[in-house]
Amino acid sequence: MEKVILAGLDLNGAIDSSNSMEELEELAKAADMEVIGIVTQKMSAVNKAFYIGTGKVEQVRQLAKESGAGLVVFDNALSPMQLRNLQRELETAVMDRTTLILEIFSKRARTKEAKLQVEVASLQYMLPRLVGLHDALSRQGGASGSMSNKGAGEKKLELDRRHIEARLSALRKELAGVEKDRETQRKQRLKSAIPLVSLVGYTNAGKSTVMNALIDRYTCGEDKKVLEKDMLFATLETTVRKMEGEGGKSFLLSDTVGFINQLPHNLVKAFRSTLEEVKNADLLLHVIDYSDASYREHMKVTKETLEELGTGRIPVICVFNKLDLKGVDELAGEPEKRQEEEAEHSGKYSEECQEGYPRVSGNNIFMAAGKGVGIEELVSLIEENLFGKRKQYELLIPYTAGGIFSDLSERAFIAACEYRENGIYIKAALDEELAGRYKKYLKNEYRRIT
Ligand SMILES: Nc1nc2c(ncn2[C@@H]2O[C@H](COP(=O)(O)OP(=O)(O)OP(=O)(O)O)[C@@H](O)[C@H]2O)c(=O)[nH]1
Ligand SMILES: [Mg+2]
Incomplete structure (x- = not known):
C-alpha cells in the first residue's frame, strides 16, 4: 500500500475542517492508500504559493522523509503554481482532493461508459495543470533553466497539450456513441411508462x-442485489431494478453514484449521462446518514448537486437512515431538537410518531435500512407518492388522435396497451387532471378499475 501524508488548512477555525480531513482520510482508504500522517494548519488565508505556510511545508517534507511517504494529498484543489512549488519543495508526488477522487473513480470504474467518463474528467482536470506538472518533472530530472532547455521544455509541453486534446476529442466521440445507446434504452423504458424511482444522496449514506x-421486499432474487460497503464511492454505475408490486403498483428503482463535497465539476459533467437517470425520475429517495454529525452539510451538498442536474420539479422523500446508530436514547433525550428538525424538513410534525423509529412525518421517514427497520413504511410512502393521487382507468384512443397517446406515455403510468380495431386500448393510472382532460376517451364513462 502506498504511504501518504494528508495536509489541510483550518481557515479561521472553520467548523467543518476536521470533518473534511476525516473525509479525506476515508477517500485515501478508498484509494487503497495507507495514511501515516495528517497535518493541519490554522491560517487566516490560503498561501498563494504553497497553499500551506512555508514553515509547514518544511515540516511535511521532514515527515515524508522519515516515514518514507511518497505522496502528499492536499484537502483542496491546488493551483498549477501551488502544485509545481509543492512538488519541488516536498520532493514527493503531490495530489489534491479532486485528483484523489478521480483516482478512486478510475480504479473503481467497471463499465465502458464509466471508464470513458473518468478519463475525460481526468484529462480535463490535467490540461490547465500541465505547466505545473511538466515544470516539476523537468526540475526533478535536474534540468537547469538555460534557454535551450526551456525551449525544449516548451515544445514538449505543446506536444503534451496537443496529445491530450486529441485524446479528449476521440474519447468524447466514443462517449457520445455509448450515451446514444443509453438514450435508446431509456426511451424504451419510457414507452413502458412504469414510474422510475431514483436513490440519491451523499456517498456511504446507505x-x-x-x-x-427493497429487492428483498419485492423478492426480485439474490442475484439482483448490488454492492453495499462501508467505503466512499462503493457504487459508480447506475443499476436499475424492477419492483413488481401488487395491483399494478410496480416501479423501477435506480441506484447510482453518491455525491460528495467538492465533487469535481468536471466529474459531475462527465457523469451527467449516468446521472441523467435521476433527471428522468418520477420520485427521488434522498438517503441521509442521520448518524453522521455532518448530515446537514451532506444534505446541502446533495441538494446543490441535484439543482445542478436540474431535478427541481421531482418530488423527494427524505430517508433519514442509520437510526440504530444514533440510538433511541439519544433520540428520546432530545424531543425538542427532533421536533425542530422534523418541522424544518416537512413543515409538519406528527405527534403519534415521537417515540423511537421507524417514524413517518410528511414525506420524511426515519428508519434503519441496514437493520431492516422501516422497509414496509418506506414502501407505503413510495406507493402513496407514486399512486396515491392516481386512479386506474381504461381508455380507448382513436388512431387519428396520436398526440394523446404520446402525452399519456409521458404522463400516465400505463399498465397495458393493445392495438385494437377501433383504436388503442390503454389501461393506465391517471391523476385527476389527466383523467378530466381525456374524459371522452375513458371507456364506459369514468369506469374505474381497482
Ligand atoms: N448501522 C447501520 N449501517 C447501515 C445502515 N444502512 C447502511 N448501513 C451501512 O453503511 C455502509 C454504506 O452503505 P451503502 O448502502 O453501501 O451506501 P451507499 O449510499 O450506497 O454508498 P456509495 O455507493 O459508496 O455512495 C455499509 O457498510 C452499510 O452496511 C443502517 O441502517 N444501519
Ligand atoms: Mg452504493
Whole structure:
C-alpha cells in the first residue's frame, strides 16, 4: 500500500475542517492508500504559493522523509503554481482532493461508459495543470533553466497539450456513441411508462442498502442485489431494478453514484449521462446518514448537486437512515431538537410518531435500512407518492388522435396497451387532471378499475 501524508488548512477555525480531513482520510482508504500522517494548519488565508505556510511545508517534507511517504494529498484543489512549488519543495508526488477522487473513480470504474467518463474528467482536470506538472518533472530530472532547455521544455509541453486534446476529442466521440445507446434504452423504458424511482444522496449514506432491502421486499432474487460497503464511492454505475408490486403498483428503482463535497465539476459533467437517470425520475429517495454529525452539510451538498442536474420539479422523500446508530436514547433525550428538525424538513410534525423509529412525518421517514427497520413504511410512502393521487382507468384512443397517446406515455403510468380495431386500448393510472382532460376517451364513462 502506498504511504501518504494528508495536509489541510483550518481557515479561521472553520467548523467543518476536521470533518473534511476525516473525509479525506476515508477517500485515501478508498484509494487503497495507507495514511501515516495528517497535518493541519490554522491560517487566516490560503498561501498563494504553497497553499500551506512555508514553515509547514518544511515540516511535511521532514515527515515524508522519515516515514518514507511518497505522496502528499492536499484537502483542496491546488493551483498549477501551488502544485509545481509543492512538488519541488516536498520532493514527493503531490495530489489534491479532486485528483484523489478521480483516482478512486478510475480504479473503481467497471463499465465502458464509466471508464470513458473518468478519463475525460481526468484529462480535463490535467490540461490547465500541465505547466505545473511538466515544470516539476523537468526540475526533478535536474534540468537547469538555460534557454535551450526551456525551449525544449516548451515544445514538449505543446506536444503534451496537443496529445491530450486529441485524446479528449476521440474519447468524447466514443462517449457520445455509448450515451446514444443509453438514450435508446431509456426511451424504451419510457414507452413502458412504469414510474422510475431514483436513490440519491451523499456517498456511504446507505443508498445501495435501501435498494437491496427493497429487492428483498419485492423478492426480485439474490442475484439482483448490488454492492453495499462501508467505503466512499462503493457504487459508480447506475443499476436499475424492477419492483413488481401488487395491483399494478410496480416501479423501477435506480441506484447510482453518491455525491460528495467538492465533487469535481468536471466529474459531475462527465457523469451527467449516468446521472441523467435521476433527471428522468418520477420520485427521488434522498438517503441521509442521520448518524453522521455532518448530515446537514451532506444534505446541502446533495441538494446543490441535484439543482445542478436540474431535478427541481421531482418530488423527494427524505430517508433519514442509520437510526440504530444514533440510538433511541439519544433520540428520546432530545424531543425538542427532533421536533425542530422534523418541522424544518416537512413543515409538519406528527405527534403519534415521537417515540423511537421507524417514524413517518410528511414525506420524511426515519428508519434503519441496514437493520431492516422501516422497509414496509418506506414502501407505503413510495406507493402513496407514486399512486396515491392516481386512479386506474381504461381508455380507448382513436388512431387519428396520436398526440394523446404520446402525452399519456409521458404522463400516465400505463399498465397495458393493445392495438385494437377501433383504436388503442390503454389501461393506465391517471391523476385527476389527466383523467378530466381525456374524459371522452375513458371507456364506459369514468369506469374505474381497482
Ligand atoms: N448501522 C447501520 N449501517 C447501515 C445502515 N444502512 C447502511 N448501513 C451501512 O453503511 C455502509 C454504506 O452503505 P451503502 O448502502 O453501501 O451506501 P451507499 O449510499 O450506497 O454508498 P456509495 O455507493 O459508496 O455512495 C455499509 O457498510 C452499510 O452496511 C443502517 O441502517 N444501519
Ligand atoms: Mg452504493
